[in-house]
Amino acid sequence: MKKIIITLLLIAPMALSAQKFGHINTQELFSQMPEVAQVKLKMDTIQSQYENQLASMNEEIQKKAQDYQAQEATMPDAVKQIRQQELQEMQQRIQLFYQTAEQDIQRKQQELLAPVHEKMTKAIKAVGDREGYTYIFDSAAMVHIGNDAHDVTPTVKKELGIK
Secondary structure (H helix, E strand, O other): OHHHHHHHHHHHHHHHHOOOEEEEOHHHHHHHOHHHHHHHHHHHHHHHHHHHHHHHHHHHHHHHHHHHHHHHHHOOHHHHHHHHHHHHHHHHHHHHHHHHHHHHHHHHHHHHHHHHHHHHHHHHHHHHHHHOOOEEEEHHHOOOOOOOOEEOHHHHHHHHOOO
16 A cells, blocks of 8 residues: 555656646737637627717707707796606616617627637647647736746647738
8 A cells, every 4th residue: 555655656746747738828819810800890880880879869869958948938837747758768768778789789799709719719729639738728817837838829829820
């Protein structure tokens, strides 16, 4: 039993030294992927459409508010209440539209970026398998990177066709 424990203690450091560790800067890699630029263009178009709609809604409520203020002195109380209620409802619709737009933009961005993340992950895995890495860590989260750790960012960029 003692011999087995001693043998394991002697073999363990050798087994650990045979492991190959790498690191990669996924943020840098991700930002350089051409698909990210395409997603940004699509998202800019979508956001612009929402902004145009919101601007149109704001113009409409401002016009109605100005009309109301101009005619307020001569309006009967019942008409004032109805117009005030209309303005409040319009403001609520604008706020709801804004919130819905924000959620839709975030959802669409996640939807468009998911395949890009998946492609990057597959490339990292392919490089790790091909080059025999035990672990590949994200260098953005690393506190210390030793001399024997390999930067696999260039290899993964090559795998993805990024220069």
